Amino acid sequence: MTAEAPEATEAMAGLDADARRDLARLTDDSATSDRTRKLRVEIMDRHADALYDRLTDGRSAHPRLARLMADTARAFPTLVPTEIDQGIFLRGVLRAPDAGPHLLSSMLRPTERALALLPEFRRTGVLETHSVHLERRDGVAHLTMCRDDCLNAEDNRQVDDMETAVDLALLDPAVEVGVLRGGTMTHPRYRGRRVFSAGINLKSLHAGEISLVDFLLRRELGYISKLVRGLLVERDDDWRSATVEKPWIAAVDTFAIGGGCQLLLVLDHVIAGSDAYVSLPAAREGIVPGVSNLRLGRVAGSRLARQVVLGGRRIWATSPEARQLIDEVVEPDEIDAAVDRAAERLRAPAAVPNRSLLNLAEEPPDVFRAYVAEFALRQALRLHAEDVKDKAARFSGRAT
Structure with missing residues (x-):
């Protein structure tokens, strides 16, 4: 496992012992294996609200998706090494009873560009x-x-x-x-x-x-x-x-x-x-x-x-x-x-x-939230599926 960045060390320190122990089981080795991804799903099922609170200062901040993912990559890099793992993370956040509604409401705020x-x-x-x-x-x-x-x-x-x-x-x-x-x-x-x-x-x-x-x-x-x-x-x-x-x-x-x-x-x-x-x-x-x-x-x-x-x-x-x-x-x-x-x-x-x-x-908002939680992971998987890659190769004329 690689040395943790200061942001990751600080973020881990703010979690309870169970969350720290579960996250410590994630390493850079076999980061995209089924076993590791199953562990990420389990971590998000158990600790999504706690992780999200840590990332948003107890939900006092309202980051949009891109900022949330950038903050997550700095604080908990072994959670989101690829787009598929981002899908796992966001599925867990959106399913969580406190984090999910907070993220959806954050995304309903006007963008900085529009306000300007x-x-x-x-x-x-x-x-x-x-x-x-x-x-x-x-x-x-x-x-x-x-x-x-x-x-x-x-x-x-x-x-x-x-x-x-x-x-x-x-x-x-x-x-x-x-x-x-x-x-x-x-x-x-x-x-x-x-x-x-x-x-x-x-x-x-x-x-x-x-x-x-x-x-x-x-x-x-x-x-x-x-x-x-x-x-x-x-x-x-x-x-x-x-x-x-x-x-x-x-x-x-x-x-x-x-x-x-x-x-x-x-x-x-x-x-x-x-x-x-x-x-x-x-x-x-x-x-x-x-x-x-x-x-x-x-x-x-x-x-x-x-x-x-x-x-x-x-x-x-x-x-x-x-x-x-x-x-x-x-x-x-x-x-x-x-x-x-x-x-x-x-x-x-x-x-x-x-x-x-x-x-x-x-x-109803909870029906929408449940749907987009599953959509986050399923769409991530489709983006990187072999048939989609094949279509990309044919489209670009590089198919072998």
Whole structure:
């Protein structure tokens, strides 16, 4: 076993004897063996709350995922040597009765980047980033995904931009409703057309540039959770509600594939062009489609959910099955007018409390927490599975 860093020595000293003894059993030797990983699972089952309290100063700090993992790597390096072990660690934290809710609430806080940009956005009503354009018009925040080079396929950078934009829309008191839509593409096949989203960026995935913490988990616990549950902020009237929530509309042009389809499952009103389709081909790609396995069956029914997730079935907007996923189907040139009508309806004062209670009934926080705990480990395992590695090799043209 290698010598411990000062941070690790100090962190160990703050734990009880049982936790110190269990952690001492972990060594750098055979760090990724099944036996060692089974021991990590046992340690997290027994000591997750204690370890998390040590890392967050008794839950007085509110680190986001990336900071939590960096702190863990310094304090308890033998716990998280690889991404799979990060999945074991985060599964344990999210399952823990005190640590899990605290981490989820920490991820609902506004990002530092959004807070820094808020004064300028409130003044101008415009945010322009590499991946998104956000514009406030007549009380409506129009969030346009504008990765025209890759059909709005998401990567780490786009997730960061999306969370920033969602934070700003929720923080700005002049915004009443949010609209999510894809921008006009320059991709040769769809040049001049709007596209909602092609899902995960497969080029980045197969290049090993899609990470468990900064993409797959941050996306679910960050901006998507904020779309569902709102933003956790401290304010004078937070006794009314701990979060700031707003209704959200999706306008789907051309297609919503993978992560794009996942977004439709959490928004309050979905409008699609009559030529659009949705799909969730994650199983074919070798990964888990976020929290869709929790949400899709509730929205569309168990059988259709299996056909979409396991079989890769496309659902066209005009098909009968699409009624479970899409609220309005209009001609493509009528989407703007449909968005305006929906935004006007969702301005109703009772829209926010009702959508909040609908979300609470449909997806209680403890149900969501139990799901994402298992997702953390299962997705980590899929990222490093042999079939996914084979796809990466074929994609890059380096297969032997």
